[in-house]
Amino acid sequence: MISVEGARFGTVDVAGSSADGGRVAYASYGPEDAPAVMVLGGISAHRFVCGDEDGTPGWWPGVVGPGAPLDPRTYRIIGVDYIGGAGASSVSLHGPEASVVTTDNQADAAKAVLDHLGIEKLHAWVGASYGGMVGLVFGARHSDRLARLLVFCAAHRSHPMATGLRGLQRRIVELAVDAGRELEGLALARQLAMTTYSTPEEFEKRFVSIPTWEEGSPHFAVEKYLKVQGERFIQCFDGRAFAVLSESLDLHDVDPALIRMPTTVVSVDSDTLVPPWLVAEMARRLPGTGRTIRVTSNFGHDAFLKERTVVGRVIRHVLAEEIPG
Secondary structure, eight states: OOOOTTOEEEEEEEOSSTTTTEEEEEEEESOTTSOEEEEEOSTTOOSOTTOOTTOOOOSSTTTBSTTSSBOTTTSEEEEEOOTTSSSSOBOOOOSTTTTOOOHHHHHHHHHHHHHHHTOSSBSEEEEETHHHHHHHHHHHHOGGGBSOEEEESOOSBOOHHHHHHHHHHHHHHHHHHHTTOHHHHHHHHHHHHHHHHSOHHHHHHHSOSSOEEETTEEEOHHHHHHHHHHHHHTTTOOHHHHHHHHHHHHHOBOOGGGOOSOEEEEEETTOSSSOHHHHHHHHHHSOSOEEEEEEOOSSGGGHHHHOHHHHHHHHHHHHHOOOOO
Protein backbone atom coordinates (compact mmCIF):
# COMPACT_ATOMS: atom_id res chain seq x y z
CA MET A 1 0.00 0.00 0.00
CA ILE A 2 1.27 3.47 -0.82
CA SER A 3 1.23 6.28 1.69
CA VAL A 4 2.71 9.08 -0.42
CA GLU A 5 0.76 12.30 -0.12
CA GLY A 6 -0.48 13.58 -3.44
CA ALA A 7 -0.46 10.22 -5.26
CA ARG A 8 -2.53 10.60 -8.40
CA PHE A 9 -3.43 8.15 -11.17
CA GLY A 10 -5.15 8.73 -14.49
CA THR A 11 -5.13 8.56 -18.28
CA VAL A 12 -4.78 11.21 -20.94
CA ASP A 13 -5.37 11.28 -24.68
CA VAL A 14 -2.34 11.31 -26.95
CA ALA A 15 -2.95 13.80 -29.76
CA GLY A 16 -0.90 15.41 -32.48
CA SER A 17 1.46 12.49 -33.10
CA SER A 18 1.56 9.23 -35.02
CA ALA A 19 -0.05 7.71 -31.94
CA ASP A 20 -3.13 9.94 -32.37
CA GLY A 21 -6.20 8.36 -30.83
CA GLY A 22 -4.35 6.50 -28.08
CA ARG A 23 -4.39 7.01 -24.35
CA VAL A 24 -1.51 6.90 -21.91
CA ALA A 25 -1.91 5.93 -18.28
CA TYR A 26 0.21 7.75 -15.71
CA ALA A 27 1.00 7.90 -12.01
CA SER A 28 2.17 11.00 -10.18
CA TYR A 29 3.52 11.03 -6.64
CA GLY A 30 4.53 13.84 -4.33
CA PRO A 31 3.88 17.58 -4.04
CA GLU A 32 2.62 19.19 -7.23
CA ASP A 33 4.98 22.13 -6.76
CA ALA A 34 8.08 19.94 -6.25
CA PRO A 35 10.69 19.48 -9.03
CA ALA A 36 9.19 16.97 -11.45
CA VAL A 37 11.11 13.85 -12.46
CA MET A 38 9.97 11.33 -15.08
CA VAL A 39 11.12 7.81 -14.13
CA LEU A 40 10.86 5.01 -16.73
CA GLY A 41 12.39 1.52 -16.87
CA GLY A 42 12.48 -1.54 -19.10
CA ILE A 43 9.60 -2.88 -21.17
CA SER A 44 8.21 -4.77 -18.18
CA ALA A 45 8.22 -1.69 -15.93
CA HIS A 46 4.94 0.06 -15.15
CA ARG A 47 3.64 3.46 -14.13
CA PHE A 48 3.38 2.59 -10.42
CA VAL A 49 7.01 3.42 -9.75
CA CYS A 50 6.13 4.13 -6.10
CA GLY A 51 3.43 1.45 -5.89
CA ASP A 52 -0.36 1.69 -5.80
CA GLU A 53 -3.28 1.29 -3.40
CA ASP A 54 -3.74 -2.36 -4.34
CA GLY A 55 -0.29 -3.36 -3.18
CA THR A 56 1.53 -3.32 -6.51
CA PRO A 57 5.16 -2.65 -5.54
CA GLY A 58 7.38 -0.16 -7.30
CA TRP A 59 9.71 -1.76 -9.86
CA TRP A 60 12.85 0.11 -8.66
CA PRO A 61 13.10 -0.61 -4.92
CA GLY A 62 15.88 1.15 -3.08
CA VAL A 63 16.12 3.78 -5.81
CA VAL A 64 12.60 5.25 -5.84
CA GLY A 65 10.46 5.73 -2.73
CA PRO A 66 10.44 7.47 0.66
CA GLY A 67 14.03 7.84 1.87
CA ALA A 68 15.47 6.70 -1.49
CA PRO A 69 17.45 8.90 -3.92
CA LEU A 70 14.25 9.56 -5.86
CA ASP A 71 12.09 10.47 -2.89
CA PRO A 72 8.47 11.48 -3.62
CA ARG A 73 8.58 13.75 -0.59
CA THR A 74 11.29 15.80 -2.33
CA TYR A 75 10.41 15.34 -6.00
CA ARG A 76 7.24 14.95 -7.98
CA ILE A 77 7.78 11.46 -9.39
CA ILE A 78 5.95 10.57 -12.61
CA GLY A 79 5.67 7.19 -14.30
CA VAL A 80 3.71 5.98 -17.33
CA ASP A 81 2.55 2.69 -18.80
CA TYR A 82 4.07 2.27 -22.24
CA ILE A 83 1.64 2.52 -25.14
CA GLY A 84 1.40 -0.81 -26.89
CA GLY A 85 2.47 -2.59 -23.71
CA ALA A 86 0.64 -4.66 -21.13
CA GLY A 87 -0.42 -1.80 -18.85
CA ALA A 88 -3.41 0.52 -18.93
CA SER A 89 -2.21 2.62 -21.87
CA SER A 90 -3.64 2.04 -25.33
CA VAL A 91 -2.66 3.08 -28.81
CA SER A 92 -4.65 3.51 -31.99
CA LEU A 93 -2.29 3.63 -34.94
CA HIS A 94 -3.64 3.57 -38.47
CA GLY A 95 -2.50 2.18 -41.80
CA PRO A 96 -0.07 -0.62 -42.69
CA GLU A 97 2.09 0.05 -39.59
CA ALA A 98 -0.81 -0.29 -37.15
CA SER A 99 1.12 -2.69 -34.92
CA VAL A 100 4.29 -0.57 -34.79
CA VAL A 101 5.06 1.62 -31.77
CA THR A 102 8.30 3.60 -31.69
CA THR A 103 10.24 5.37 -28.99
CA ASP A 104 9.09 8.57 -30.72
CA ASN A 105 5.51 7.57 -29.92
CA GLN A 106 6.43 6.92 -26.29
CA ALA A 107 8.19 10.29 -25.98
CA ASP A 108 5.16 12.10 -27.38
CA ALA A 109 2.93 10.19 -24.96
CA ALA A 110 5.09 11.35 -22.06
CA LYS A 111 4.78 14.94 -23.31
CA ALA A 112 0.99 14.57 -23.36
CA VAL A 113 1.11 13.58 -19.69
CA LEU A 114 3.21 16.65 -18.83
CA ASP A 115 0.74 18.86 -20.71
CA HIS A 116 -2.15 17.27 -18.83
CA LEU A 117 -0.47 17.76 -15.45
CA GLY A 118 0.52 21.33 -16.23
CA ILE A 119 4.26 20.65 -15.98
CA GLU A 120 6.10 23.06 -18.26
CA LYS A 121 9.57 21.62 -17.71
CA LEU A 122 10.89 18.49 -16.04
CA HIS A 123 13.65 18.88 -13.48
CA ALA A 124 15.02 15.58 -14.82
CA TRP A 125 14.29 12.45 -16.81
CA VAL A 126 15.73 9.30 -15.23
CA GLY A 127 15.42 6.40 -17.65
CA ALA A 128 16.87 2.90 -17.67
CA SER A 129 16.99 0.46 -20.59
CA TYR A 130 13.90 1.15 -22.77
CA GLY A 131 13.05 4.10 -20.53
CA GLY A 132 16.48 5.51 -21.27
CA MET A 133 15.88 5.16 -25.00
CA VAL A 134 12.58 7.01 -24.68
CA GLY A 135 14.33 9.68 -22.62
CA LEU A 136 16.91 10.24 -25.35
CA VAL A 137 14.16 10.69 -27.92
CA PHE A 138 12.26 13.02 -25.57
CA GLY A 139 15.42 15.09 -25.19
CA ALA A 140 15.77 15.35 -28.96
CA ARG A 141 12.09 16.05 -29.72
CA HIS A 142 11.09 18.18 -26.72
CA SER A 143 14.26 19.84 -25.52
CA ASP A 144 12.40 22.83 -24.08
CA ARG A 145 10.57 20.54 -21.66
CA LEU A 146 13.62 19.00 -19.96
CA ALA A 147 16.37 20.47 -17.78
CA ARG A 148 18.61 17.39 -17.51
CA LEU A 149 18.69 13.81 -18.74
CA LEU A 150 20.08 10.78 -16.92
CA VAL A 151 20.21 7.50 -18.82
CA PHE A 152 21.24 4.04 -17.59
CA CYS A 153 22.02 1.15 -19.96
CA ALA A 154 20.68 2.75 -23.13
CA ALA A 155 22.09 4.23 -26.32
CA HIS A 156 20.99 6.02 -29.48
CA ARG A 157 20.45 2.76 -31.37
CA SER A 158 20.20 -0.95 -30.75
CA HIS A 159 23.18 -3.27 -31.12
CA PRO A 160 22.67 -5.79 -33.98
CA MET A 161 23.34 -8.73 -31.64
CA ALA A 162 20.64 -7.51 -29.26
CA THR A 163 18.28 -7.13 -32.21
CA GLY A 164 19.06 -10.66 -33.36
CA LEU A 165 18.37 -12.11 -29.92
CA ARG A 166 15.10 -10.25 -29.60
CA GLY A 167 14.11 -11.37 -33.08
CA LEU A 168 14.55 -14.98 -31.95
CA GLN A 169 12.41 -14.30 -28.90
CA ARG A 170 9.62 -12.86 -31.04
CA ARG A 171 9.81 -15.85 -33.38
CA ILE A 172 9.42 -18.21 -30.43
CA VAL A 173 6.21 -16.40 -29.47
CA GLU A 174 4.95 -16.43 -33.07
CA LEU A 175 5.44 -20.19 -33.40
CA ALA A 176 3.79 -20.75 -30.03
CA VAL A 177 0.78 -18.65 -31.07
CA ASP A 178 0.45 -20.69 -34.27
CA ALA A 179 0.44 -23.85 -32.15
CA GLY A 180 -2.15 -22.47 -29.73
CA ARG A 181 0.40 -22.28 -26.90
CA GLU A 182 1.04 -18.54 -26.65
CA LEU A 183 1.77 -18.37 -22.92
CA GLU A 184 4.27 -21.23 -23.09
CA GLY A 185 6.09 -19.51 -25.93
CA LEU A 186 6.04 -16.17 -24.12
CA ALA A 187 7.48 -17.81 -21.00
CA LEU A 188 10.29 -19.37 -23.06
CA ALA A 189 11.02 -16.05 -24.76
CA ARG A 190 11.30 -14.39 -21.36
CA GLN A 191 13.62 -17.12 -20.11
CA LEU A 192 15.90 -16.54 -23.08
CA ALA A 193 15.77 -12.79 -22.45
CA MET A 194 16.78 -13.26 -18.82
CA THR A 195 20.06 -14.87 -19.92
CA THR A 196 20.90 -11.73 -21.90
CA TYR A 197 20.29 -9.40 -18.96
CA SER A 198 22.96 -11.03 -16.83
CA THR A 199 26.51 -12.37 -17.22
CA PRO A 200 28.22 -15.78 -17.10
CA GLU A 201 30.09 -14.56 -14.00
CA GLU A 202 26.88 -13.85 -12.11
CA PHE A 203 25.37 -17.22 -13.08
CA GLU A 204 28.58 -18.99 -12.05
CA LYS A 205 28.43 -17.37 -8.63
CA ARG A 206 24.69 -17.80 -8.20
CA PHE A 207 23.98 -21.36 -9.38
CA VAL A 208 25.64 -24.71 -8.74
CA SER A 209 26.40 -26.90 -11.74
CA ILE A 210 25.54 -30.18 -10.02
CA PRO A 211 21.93 -31.22 -10.62
CA THR A 212 19.44 -32.61 -8.17
CA TRP A 213 17.73 -35.83 -9.22
CA GLU A 214 13.97 -36.24 -9.14
CA GLU A 215 12.31 -39.42 -10.40
CA GLY A 216 15.43 -40.34 -12.32
CA SER A 217 15.78 -36.99 -14.11
CA PRO A 218 18.38 -34.27 -13.50
CA HIS A 219 17.20 -30.79 -12.55
CA PHE A 220 19.46 -27.75 -12.49
CA ALA A 221 19.07 -24.71 -10.26
CA VAL A 222 19.45 -22.31 -13.18
CA GLU A 223 16.62 -24.07 -15.03
CA LYS A 224 14.31 -23.63 -12.05
CA TYR A 225 15.22 -19.95 -11.79
CA LEU A 226 14.51 -19.29 -15.46
CA LYS A 227 11.24 -21.20 -15.32
CA VAL A 228 10.05 -19.07 -12.40
CA GLN A 229 10.98 -15.89 -14.27
CA GLY A 230 8.98 -17.03 -17.29
CA GLU A 231 5.96 -17.90 -15.15
CA ARG A 232 6.05 -14.50 -13.47
CA PHE A 233 6.25 -12.68 -16.77
CA ILE A 234 3.16 -14.30 -18.28
CA GLN A 235 1.14 -13.21 -15.27
CA CYS A 236 1.43 -9.58 -16.40
CA PHE A 237 2.26 -9.69 -20.14
CA ASP A 238 0.85 -11.14 -23.33
CA GLY A 239 2.39 -12.03 -26.65
CA ARG A 240 1.10 -8.98 -28.49
CA ALA A 241 2.49 -6.48 -25.99
CA PHE A 242 5.81 -8.32 -25.88
CA ALA A 243 6.14 -8.30 -29.67
CA VAL A 244 5.26 -4.59 -29.96
CA LEU A 245 7.71 -3.38 -27.30
CA SER A 246 10.45 -5.83 -28.29
CA GLU A 247 10.30 -4.55 -31.86
CA SER A 248 10.20 -0.97 -30.60
CA LEU A 249 13.58 -1.53 -28.97
CA ASP A 250 15.00 -2.58 -32.33
CA LEU A 251 13.44 0.34 -34.24
CA HIS A 252 14.92 2.88 -31.83
CA ASP A 253 17.12 5.47 -33.55
CA VAL A 254 17.86 9.01 -32.40
CA ASP A 255 20.43 11.61 -33.45
CA PRO A 256 22.50 12.48 -30.35
CA ALA A 257 23.34 15.89 -31.82
CA LEU A 258 19.73 16.94 -31.18
CA ILE A 259 19.99 16.32 -27.42
CA ARG A 260 21.10 19.71 -26.12
CA MET A 261 20.36 19.61 -22.39
CA PRO A 262 23.00 18.35 -19.89
CA THR A 263 23.03 14.58 -20.33
CA THR A 264 24.64 11.87 -18.23
CA VAL A 265 24.82 8.37 -19.69
CA VAL A 266 25.76 5.43 -17.49
CA SER A 267 27.11 2.23 -19.03
CA VAL A 268 28.04 -1.09 -17.43
CA ASP A 269 31.28 -2.81 -18.39
CA SER A 270 29.61 -6.25 -18.56
CA ASP A 271 26.45 -5.17 -20.43
CA THR A 272 26.31 -7.13 -23.69
CA LEU A 273 22.94 -5.72 -24.80
CA VAL A 274 24.12 -2.11 -24.58
CA PRO A 275 27.94 -2.38 -24.55
CA PRO A 276 29.99 0.55 -23.21
CA TRP A 277 31.57 1.25 -26.59
CA LEU A 278 28.11 1.88 -28.07
CA VAL A 279 27.28 4.29 -25.25
CA ALA A 280 30.66 6.00 -25.80
CA GLU A 281 29.85 6.30 -29.52
CA MET A 282 26.67 8.15 -28.60
CA ALA A 283 28.39 10.36 -26.02
CA ARG A 284 30.94 11.54 -28.60
CA ARG A 285 28.08 12.84 -30.72
CA LEU A 286 26.34 14.75 -27.93
CA PRO A 287 26.77 18.51 -28.51
CA GLY A 288 29.15 19.30 -25.67
CA THR A 289 26.56 18.64 -22.99
CA GLY A 290 27.20 14.95 -22.38
CA ARG A 291 29.31 12.87 -20.07
CA THR A 292 29.64 9.15 -19.48
CA ILE A 293 30.02 7.10 -16.33
CA ARG A 294 31.11 3.48 -16.59
CA VAL A 295 30.11 1.12 -13.80
CA THR A 296 31.96 -2.11 -13.05
CA SER A 297 29.53 -4.93 -12.26
CA ASN A 298 28.94 -8.64 -12.78
CA PHE A 299 25.22 -8.02 -13.25
CA GLY A 300 25.36 -6.99 -16.90
CA HIS A 301 22.36 -5.10 -18.28
CA ASP A 302 20.42 -5.61 -15.04
CA ALA A 303 23.01 -3.64 -13.08
CA PHE A 304 20.67 -0.65 -13.04
CA LEU A 305 18.29 -2.78 -10.95
CA LYS A 306 20.85 -4.49 -8.75
CA GLU A 307 23.67 -2.00 -8.17
CA ARG A 308 21.43 0.23 -6.08
CA THR A 309 24.17 1.98 -4.12
CA VAL A 310 26.10 3.28 -7.11
CA VAL A 311 22.90 3.98 -9.08
CA GLY A 312 21.51 5.97 -6.17
CA ARG A 313 24.75 7.90 -5.76
CA VAL A 314 24.72 8.94 -9.43
CA ILE A 315 21.06 9.98 -9.27
CA ARG A 316 21.56 12.10 -6.15
CA HIS A 317 24.54 13.86 -7.71
CA VAL A 318 22.96 14.56 -11.10
CA LEU A 319 19.64 15.81 -9.70
CA ALA A 320 21.40 18.14 -7.25
CA GLU A 321 23.74 19.74 -9.80
CA GLU A 322 23.32 23.36 -10.72
CA ILE A 323 22.79 23.95 -14.43
CA PRO A 324 24.51 27.08 -15.78
CA GLY A 325 22.11 29.65 -17.14
